[in-house]
Amino acid sequence: MNRRSLLRWICRAIASVSAAVVAVPAVRFLLHPLLRRQKNDAIVRRLAPLDDLPVGKPQSFPILGTRQDAWTTYEEEVLGRVWIVRRSNSETSPEQAQVEAFTAICPHLGCAIDWDKAHDHFLCPCHRAVFDSNGQPAADADLGYKNPTPRGMDALECRVVQDAETETWWVEVEFQRFEFGLTTQQALT
Known part of the structure; x- marks a missing residue:
């Protein structure tokens, strides 16, 4: 593996992690009404x-x-x-x-x-x-x-x-x- 391939791989990994950090909370926010449990507060x-x-x-x-x-x-x-x-x-x-x-x-x-x-x-x-x-x-x-x-x-x-x-x-x-x-x-x- 040469230096360019290694840097390309590291940049893609950082971009993927950054996208996941933003995407996971956004998806949870959008799906919250569907996934939340109806609870009886009695x-x-x-x-x-x-x-x-x-x-x-x-x-x-x-x-x-x-x-x-x-x-x-x-x-x-x-x-x-x-x-x-x-x-x-x-x-x-x-x-x-x-x-x-x-x-x-x-x-x-x-x-x-x-x-x-x-x-x-x-x-x-x-x-x-x-x-x-x-x-x-x-x-x-x-x-x-x-x-x-x-x-x-x-x-x-x-x-x-x-x-x-x-x-x-x-x-x-x-x-x-x-x-x-x-x-x-x-x-x-």
């Missing part, structure tokens, strides 16, 4: 023992989990909050207990929803959206102004399960985020 958490929930009084619980931000992982961070309302009294068997769970994010513009004890309703302090104790929007006539929320509070899947070791009955919630500003409940993807 997080299942046991939040409270059933016996600790008072009947008819909403209780707020944080959803803790791991959050990934580019290359940084945040362990045990608050990912959201959930309102849990026990509907059935303590005389009802745990298997038949009625419990509802709502996300604490307002469907209007995504602010945090609080429980207003004085008026027995949920309230979003950002734009004065009001929800009754069942998570439904309060009527405009009752408020004296137009309730800005497009829909009721976002209900979450909720079930009562028994712990295998302690035999304690727990409220388990499947937490997920929803699009806000829409009239229908649509999960974020």
Whole structure:
């Protein structure tokens, strides 16, 4: 092999590597929508023992989990909050207990929803959206102004399960985020 052939071979190798460095990310960018996995961001958490929930009084619980931000992982961070309302009294068997769970994010513009004890309703302090104790929007006539929320509070899947070791009955919630500003409940993807 002479010097010209060697230099030609080295130049072609460098050009090929340079083209690959540019082409691989470009192809991945173009194919990303086709190759990405559809993931369900629902997080299942046991939040409270059933016996600790008072009947008819909403209780707020944080959803803790791991959050990934580019290359940084945040362990045990608050990912959201959930309102849990026990509907059935303590005389009802745990298997038949009625419990509802709502996300604490307002469907209007995504602010945090609080429980207003004085008026027995949920309230979003950002734009004065009001929800009754069942998570439904309060009527405009009752408020004296137009309730800005497009829909009721976002209900979450909720079930009562028994712990295998302690035999304690727990409220388990499947937490997920929803699009806000829409009239229908649509999960974020």
